[in-house]
Amino acid sequence: MLKIDLQYDWENFHANYCVNIFPGVTTLLGGSGEGKSTLLHLLGGFLTGRGVLSFNEASLLSLPAYERPISTLFQSDNLFPQLTVWQNVAIGLSPSLSLSKEQKQKVQWALDKTQLLDKAERFPQALSGGQAQRVAIARALVRKKPILLLDEPFSALDPALREEMLHLVNDVTQELELTTLLVSHLPREATLVGGRVILIERGCVTAHESVSVLSQAEPHPLFFRYFGVSGPEEI
Numbered sequence: 027m028l029k030i031d032l033q034y035d036w037e038n039f040h041a042n043y044c045v046n047i048f049p050g051v052t053t054l055l056g057g058s059g060e061g062k063s064t065l066l067h068l069l070g071g072f073l074t075g076r077g078v079l080s081f082n083e084a085s086l087l088s089l090p091a092y093e094r095p096i097s098t099l100f101q102s103d104n105l106f107p108q109l110t111v112w113q114n115v116a117i118g119l120s121p122s123l124s125l126s127k128e129q130k131q132k133v134q135w136a137l138d139k140t141q142l143l144d145k146a147e148r149f150p151q152a153l154s155g156g157q158a159q160r161v162a163i164a165r166a167l168v169r170k171k172p173i174l175l176l177d178e179p180f181s182a183l184d185p186a187l188r189e190e191m192l193h194l195v196n197d198v199t200q201e202l203e204l205t206t207l208l209v210s211h212l213p214r215e216a217t218l219v220g221g222r223v224i225l226i227e228r229g230c231v232t233a234h235e236s237v238s239v240l241s242q243a244e245p246h247p248l249f250f251r252y253f254g255v256s257g258p259e260e261i
């Protein structure tokens with residue numbers, strides 16, 4: 027279990043997140059500027075918060091980003107155009123690209139999970155948008171960390187590809203028993219990926235429910251302000 031009781035202050039914004047996250051996919055919903063990315067950056071170790079952050083009872087708070095049991099994938103995670111698919115994944119393990127036998131096996135494993143084995147020698151410019159995004163996912167998976175943080179990594183993709191990526195996220199999360207947190211603006215994405223949903227408002231977790239609450243005919247009371255009168259399907 028990922029236990030979060032974290033505070034952080036921007037100049038004009040006080041965040042105070044309190045929630046326990048279990049393995050599986052959890053989608054973070056919330057309006058613009060409500061504090062979704064701040065939470066992911068605190069978890070990843072890119073911002074230093076106060077309070078409690080532990081995973082399976084071990085405190086993470088004093089660990090630097092690279093020592094946390096966490097992989098991150100952000101929208102801006104671009105591929106290196108001069109490196110092949112294989113090298114773009116391998117660089118997640120070793121910046122010098124000199125890999126041990128065991129590390130090479132991990133790269134093969136990550137390429138297999140993302141169905142890219144036959145594209146290993148290609149360069150990024152010879153990939154479709156979805157294939158390129160799968161390489162970024164493979165690079166996040168290759169270190170085999172139990173927590174995966176995804177900050178709107180698919181928002182630039184068209185709806186069909188986005189759906190394919192969300193299914194992939196769900197599949198690898200189940201298979202590897204990951205604790206995956208996905209930031210999204212779209213309730214539909216949460217419904218597609220399944221699991222649980224968290225609502226972030228003014229720097230706080232104001233709801234933590236099964237994703238099925240988003241499919242109810244009447245908006246769930248806790249989500250009412252976020253959905254407004256139009257309901258989840260319109261957002």
Ligand SMILES: Nc1ncnc2c1ncn2[C@@H]1O[C@H](COP(=O)(O)OP(=O)(O)OP(=O)(O)O)[C@@H](O)[C@H]1O
Nearest residue numbers: 036037038039056057058059060061062063064065
């Ligand atoms: N670099 C910064 N400097 C000062 N304040 C910041 C900074 N980044 C974020 N904030 C403040 O923190 C609040 C939460 O920002 P955050 O990026 O976490 O929101 P978000 O929910 O991820 O928004 P969006 O959906 O638009 O990406 C913002 O409203 C802003 O006031």
